[in-house]
Amino acid sequence: MNIVTEFIIDSPLLPLVSIPDTLEPDEIECVHALCLQSDVRTFTVRIDPDDDVSPENLSALDEILETTLLGDTSDGTVYQLTVELEESISEAFESEHIDATQLESTTITDNQWHEKKLFRDYESFNEFRQSCENNDISFELVSISSGPSVSDGIAESGLTDRQREALSLALSRGYYESPRKVTAQELAEELDISQPAMSSLLRRGERELLSASLGTNGQLNTLSV
Incomplete structure (x- = not known):
């Protein structure tokens, strides 16, 4: 049975938390992520234009390897950010530990990711949670329910x-x-x-x-x- 979960993971090493930590936004939205290598991910993020974040601000952050300004939507300015992951985060985010589909944009704040995902079954969800905890990523479950196939x-x-x-x-x-x-x-x-x-x-x-x-x-x- 598929499982719909809402949870918060917390670690100062999580990708992109350096943006709300060091720049103006209280939060940003991650709408898509793509694995390029085991320790490199490309994230598509949306940032409120009123937060006055520039491509130069983003490129100056140590974790960001490449910044591409994609355009604007009614909800904000969209960037594609290529990020080098810390080793523990890379291990926790290995594809074998994430048999899930993102249901909504991930909200990223200082040290935290707030996510809603559909897992194939409870075992897949539990494996992901255990992988986070094994790599010192705090995991807080907000809600869990059975989902559609x-x-x-x-x-x-x-x-x-x-x-x-x-x-x-x-x-x-x-x-x-x-x-x-x-x-x-x-x-x-x-x-x-x-x-x-x-x-x-x-x-x-x-x-x-x-x-x-x-x-x-x-x-x-x-x-x-």
């Missing part, structure tokens, strides 16, 4: 059966892990289709999922240069 959520996203099949196979085989455990060619062979056809299924499926997740509110206004 992951497959139900996928079915409502507008995916075709073939796109769903391709994405499910790719996820189960480790295609979206870093480093990847399987290639698109290997996935294509399992489905008995060509590699370009497999890549097209994944790309179109990913686009459908992103469109369903972000909606029109997730679109960015392009910056002029």
Whole structure:
């Protein structure tokens, strides 16, 4: 059974807590995270423009390797930040410990992340909580309840059966892990289709999922240069 959880993790070593700690914002929102390497993550964050945070302010922080200003939405200025993780945080955030989907933007304050995630089952949630505690990350559970099936959520996203099949196979085989455990060619062979056809299924499926997740509110206004 899927588990919907709301929790707070607390550590001065958590990614991006240096922003509210040293700059003006009381909090920022993290809307997406991508694993590049075991100790490097790229985060998409939203910051209130009234907080007067500049790309130069962000780039000056020790943990941030690269800062990219993406644009503006009605909810704030959006940045893509590439961050080098502390060793203990990297271990806690390993993909094998996080069998979950982010349900809402993560609120980041001084030393804390406030998150809402859907875990595949209670065992997956408990493994993540234990991993945090093993790496000296304080874990406070705010709420926990049974959630809808992951497959139900996928079915409502507008995916075709073939796109769903391709994405499910790719996820189960480790295609979206870093480093990847399987290639698109290997996935294509399992489905008995060509590699370009497999890549097209994944790309179109990913686009459908992103469109369903972000909606029109997730679109960015392009910056002029």
